[in-house]
Amino acid sequence: MSILVVGTVAFDDIETPFGAVERVLGGSATHFSSAASLYAPVNLVSVVGKDFDLASLDYLRGRGVDLRGLEVVDGETFHWSGRYDYDLNVTETRFTKLNVYASFEPKLADGYAESDFVFLANMDPMLQLRVLASVKAPRLSMLDTMNYWIDGMRDELLETIRAVDMVTMNETELRMLSGVSSLHAGARYVLSLGPRALLLKKGEDGAVLFTKNEYFVAPAYPLEDVYDPTGAGDSFAGGFMGYLARTGDFTNDDIRRAVIHGSAVASFQVADFSVGRMRTLTLPEVERRYSEFREFTRFEPRQ
Amino acid sequence: MSILVVGTVAFDDIETPFGAVERVLGGSATHFSSAASLYAPVNLVSVVGKDFDLASLDYLRGRGVDLRGLEVVDGETFHWSGRYDYDLNVTETRFTKLNVYASFEPKLADGYAESDFVFLANMDPMLQLRVLASVKAPRLSMLDTMNYWIDGMRDELLETIRAVDMVTMNETELRMLSGVSSLHAGARYVLSLGPRALLLKKGEDGAVLFTKNEYFVAPAYPLEDVYDPTGAGDSFAGGFMGYLARTGDFTNDDIRRAVIHGSAVASFQVADFSVGRMRTLTLPEVERRYSEFREFTRFEPRQ
Numbered sequence: 001m002s003i004l005v006v007g008t009v010a011f012d013d014i015e016t017p018f019g020a021v022e023r024v025l026g027g028s029a030t031h032f033s034s035a036a037s038l039y040a041p042v043n044l045v046s047v048v049g050k051d052f053d054l055a056s057l058d059y060l061r062g063r064g065v066d067l068r069g070l071e072v073v074d075g076e077t078f079h080w081s082g083r084y085d086y087d088l089n090v091t092e093t094r095f096t097k098l099n100v101y102a103s104f105e106p107k108l109a110d111g112y113a114e115s116d117f118v119f120l121a122n123m124d125p126m127l128q129l130r131v132l133a134s135v136k137a138p139r140l141s142m143l144d145t146m147n148y149w150i151d152g153m154r155d156e157l158l159e160t161i162r163a164v165d166m167v168t169m170n171e172t173e174l175r176m177l178s179g180v181s182s183l184h185a186g187a188r189y190v191l192s193l194g195p196r197a198l199l200l201k202k203g204e205d206g207a208v209l210f211t212k213n214e215y216f217v218a219p220a221y222p223l224e225d226v227y228d229p230t231g232a233g234d235s236f237a238g239g240f241m242g243y244l245a246r247t248g249d250f251t252n253d254d255i256r257r258a259v260i261h262g263s264a265v266a267s268f269q270v271a272d273f274s275v276g277r278m279r280t281l282t283l284p285e286v287e288r289r290y291s292e293f294r295e296f297t298r299f300e301p302r303q
Numbered sequence: 304m305s306i307l308v309v310g311t312v313a314f315d316d317i318e319t320p321f322g323a324v325e326r327v328l329g330g331s332a333t334h335f336s337s338a339a340s341l342y343a344p345v346n347l348v349s350v351v352g353k354d355f356d357l358a359s360l361d362y363l364r365g366r367g368v369d370l371r372g373l374e375v376v377d378g379e380t381f382h383w384s385g386r387y388d389y390d391l392n393v394t395e396t397r398f399t400k401l402n403v404y405a406s407f408e409p410k411l412a413d414g415y416a417e418s419d420f421v422f423l424a425n426m427d428p429m430l431q432l433r434v435l436a437s438v439k440a441p442r443l444s445m446l447d448t449m450n451y452w453i454d455g456m457r458d459e460l461l462e463t464i465r466a467v468d469m470v471t472m473n474e475t476e477l478r479m480l481s482g483v484s485s486l487h488a489g490a491r492y493v494l495s496l497g498p499r500a501l502l503l504k505k506g507e508d509g510a511v512l513f514t515k516n517e518y519f520v521a522p523a524y525p526l527e528d529v530y531d532p533t534g535a536g537d538s539f540a541g542g543f544m545g546y547l548a549r550t551g552d553f554t555n556d557d558i559r560r561a562v563i564h565g566s567a568v569a570s571f572q573v574a575d576f577s578v579g580r581m582r583t584l585t586l587p588e589v590e591r592r593y594s595e596f597r598e599f600t601r602f603e604p605r606q
Contacts, residue, residue, distance in 0.1 A: 017484070181320070184527045205508040208525065217599050219520040222511065224487045247605070256602040296520050297600055299559040302550070 001139065001245040002114075005032045006045040006106050006131045007121025007234070009052070009070060013081035013094070014273060018227045024274035025056050027078065028121035028144070031231030034278035035238025035265040036119070037063035038286060040245035043112045045069035045131065049077040049100045059279045068109035075100040084229060091229075106131050117245050119237055122146045125153055125160040132163055140250065142166040142199070142241060144233065150176045161193050168199040168237055183208070187215075197255065199240065199262075201233050209259050214252065218259045219297060221267035221289060228273045232266045235278065239265030239286070257290075264289040304442065304548040305417075308335045309348040309409050309434045310424025310537070312355070312373060316384035316397070317576060321530045327577035328359050330381065331424035331447070334534030337581035338541025338568040339422075340366035341589060343548035346415045348372040348434065352380040352403045362582045371412035378403040387532060394532075409434050420548050422540055425449045428456055428463040435466055443553065445469040445502070445544060447536065453479045464496050471502040471540055486511070490518075500558065502543065502565075504536050512562050517555065521562045522600060524570030524592060531576045535569045538581065542568030542589070560593075567592040 012026030029046045036042050042065045048054075050072065061067060078101040081094040106127060113136050120128035120143040128143055135141075141164040149157050150173060157177075161167055167190055171183060178186035183200065187210035190198045198210040204226065206219040240262035247254055264286050271277045315329030332349045339345050345368045351357075353375065364370060381404040384397040409430060416439050423431035423446040431446055438444075444467040452460050453476060460480075464470055470493055474486060481489035486503065490513035493501045501513040507529065509522040543565035550557055567589050574580045 182528050184525065202508070205505070206522075215525060215599055216602070217522040217525060218602075219509075219522065222487065222518060222520060225485050253603065254605075257605060260602055294602070294604070296518055299519070299521075299563055299597070300556065301597070302557075302560060 001116035001248055002041040002043055003036050003117040003119060003241055003245050004043045004045065004108075004112055004115035004131075004135060005029050005036065005119045005121060006128070007032060007119075007123060008078045008101060009044075009046040009048050009057070010078040010080055011052075012230060012274065013079075014228055014230055015083035016228050017085070018225065019273065021273045023079070026080065026230060026274060028123075028231075028234045030057075030060075030275065031234035031269065031278075032119055032121060032238040033060050033065050034231075034275050034281075035235040035262075035269065036242035036245070037065045037238075038265070038281065038283045039239075039242030040117075042066065043069060043109070043115050045106045045108060045112070047071040047073060047100050047104045049073065049075040052077045059275075066109065066112075069107065069112055071107065073100050082230070108134055117141070117241050119241055120144070120160070120164070121234060122149075125149055125157040129156075129160045129163060132160070140165050140241070140244060142168060142237065144168050144237060145173065147173060147176055158193060161190065161195060164195055166197045166199060167195050168201060168233070170201045170203070170233070174198075174200060184210075199237075199259070201236060203229065203232070207236065207259055207263060209255065211252065211255075216256045216259060218263050219293075220263055221293065222296070223267055223271065226270045229270050230273075231275075232270050235269035236262040236266040239263070260290055260293050261286065264293060304419035304551055305344040305346055306339050306420040306422060306544055306548050307346040307348065307411070307415055307418035307434075307438060308332050308339065308422045308424060308541075309431070310335060310422075310426060311381045311404060312347075312349040312351050312360070313381040313383055315533060315577065316382075317531055317533055318386035319531050320388070321528065322576065324576045326382070329383065329533060329577060331426075331534075331537045333360075333363075333578065334537035334572065334581075335422055335424060335541040336363050336368050337534075337578050337584075338538040338565075338572065339545035339548070340368045340541075341568070341584065341586045342542070342545030342564075343420075345369065346372060346412070346418050348409045348411060348415070350374040350376060350403050350407045352376065352378040355380045362578070369412065369415075372410065372415055374410065376403050385533070411437055420444070420544050422544055423447070423463070423467070424537060425452075428452055428460040432459075432463045432466060435463070443468050443544070443547060445471060445540065447471050447540060448476065450476060450479055461496060464493065464498060467498055469500045469502060470498050471504060471536070473504045473506070473536070477501075477503060487513075502540075502562070504539060506532065506535070510539065510562055510566060512558065514555065514558075519559045519562060521566050522596075523566055524596065525599070526570055526574065529573045532573050533576075534578075535573050538572035539565040539569040542566070563593055563596050564589065567596060
């Protein structure tokens with residue numbers, strides 16, 4: 001099954017306790033695709049400026065990412081600059097230059113409307129809804145969002161949440177959106193809007209999947225060091241949807257496995273700056289890490 | 304097998320987003336015993352002042368906690384006052400009045416020296432070491448500590464760590480003690496001192512057990528609301544050691560199950576102020592929650 005992703009392809013300046021890089025390849029659509037393309041064909045929708053080196057995406061093309069939906073227009077590429085302290089769950093944004101992304105009108109290339117899955121990366125919820133509506137019969141759709149939209153376009157965001165199958169966000173965003181401090185109560189609120197599942201991202205503390213009748217708690221892979229958390233959430237979503245697209249089933253057990261795949265892929269994403277580790281990552285490597293997750297989380301009743 | 308615990312029996316003033324209480328029963332030895340006594344006999348060593356109502360410990364006596372080691376001396380009982388914000392992993396201490404605890408000289412009652420397990424709650428590491436040395440042949444010993452001792456009595460603390468089988472602390476304490484930000488590297492440092500295991504407490508994000516050859520990641524029980532996190536770490540340690548004392552085995556698989564028991568008991572501890580929920584808690588209730596942990600963490604390879 002194929003996955004359509006709409007989001008940014010960007011330049012990132014990143015500083016972490018382990019180093020600093022400038023104008024490296026980044027963006028939500030890039031990070032999602034880097035992960036999801038290990039599992040399934042990806043149709044990418046985004047925009048870059050004339051300053052962007054398309055050859056930097058060759059590794060994605062090589063993995064079957066369809067880049068016909070990547071528009072190149074006059075102007076400069078989306079550019080984000082930020083830093084992380086030792087507490088890697090906290091991001092300090094230095095600047096966000098939307099550049100050509102400011103007037104982004106997502107356009108589906110031929111055949112994209114037949115995509116089976118849709119991932120709406122963090123962006124204007126009205127654009128998210130428009131993209132979703134232009135896919136003919138999505139079997140599974142998921143959106144990501146952020147405080148900016150929760151604050152500034154709440155009604156539009158709620159409308160889009162009502163239209164998707166799954167929502168992913170972090171704890172702060174869930175509390176902002178729901179207006180309650182309890183994550184359980186917040187999850188119930190999101191599910192009451194319509195989605196089948198809420199995938200709560202907790203960074204170094206893993207993820208929690210809430211559905212109407214159950215929840216599933218997944219740890220993060222315990223890395224020696226996290227070099228750069230940028231893109232962790234998008235690669236997590238990419239591994240999650242990628243696994244489901246490859247599997248073609250959506251039982252609750254499939255979804256649990258998908259969460260672990262998302263965690264496993266994200267643990268590679270954060271092991272280097274930009275897409276450094278993702279360029280060469282293979283599915284067997286992810287599957288080995290999946291097995292490690294089984295080992296370090298298992299406990300059995302006493303025989 | 305019996306467990307000796309040395310620590311505080313105290314009055315607590317506590318304020319959380321859910322309410323405020325004054326001079327309620329608290330203290331590390333109290334919270335540890337409330338949990339451990341569900342599993343095994345407990346020998347308690349502590350001190351209180353004449354202002355303390357011994358009847359408030361009747362529920363512990365009823366569960367087989369030996370209170371002969373609880374000295375009653377002239378003066379006032381240890382009194383702690385603190386508050387928690389919505390981020391319940393952060394404690395703001397208003398005051399700590401050591402009172403009679405300032406001149407505490409732990410004394411073992413008859414038979415205590417034959418205890419099988421020893422839990423050295425957070426206190427002066429030299430007192431911890433002295434208590435440990437007075438137990439004849441402990442099969443398993445564990446210590447807790449805090450920033451105050453890491454900063455102020457580092458050498459003494461290291462000496463005590465070298466003498467115990469297990470150490471429990473939180474992430475900040477591990478980073479302070481080891482001087483490195485990576486929790487893995489910090490854990491290796493602690494294990495290099497001698498202990499067989501480090502039990503890292505992560506509050507609402509669960510716990511990680513590090514041993515020389517493996518680690519085990521356990522989530523916290525996902526509660527609707529945490530009413531009062533006071534005592535969570537001590538009841539976690541109590542459930543952990545209690546389970547092992549009841550089982551009598553220390554395989555790595557036993558230790559994993561013990562971590563989940565610790566998490567399960569702690570989830571009851573934090574559901575009410577003071578020992579409100581612990582007074583009536585029963586082992587079958589904990590075991591039901593243990594089963595829930597299995598349900599919300601399980602994931603299987605695809606058949």
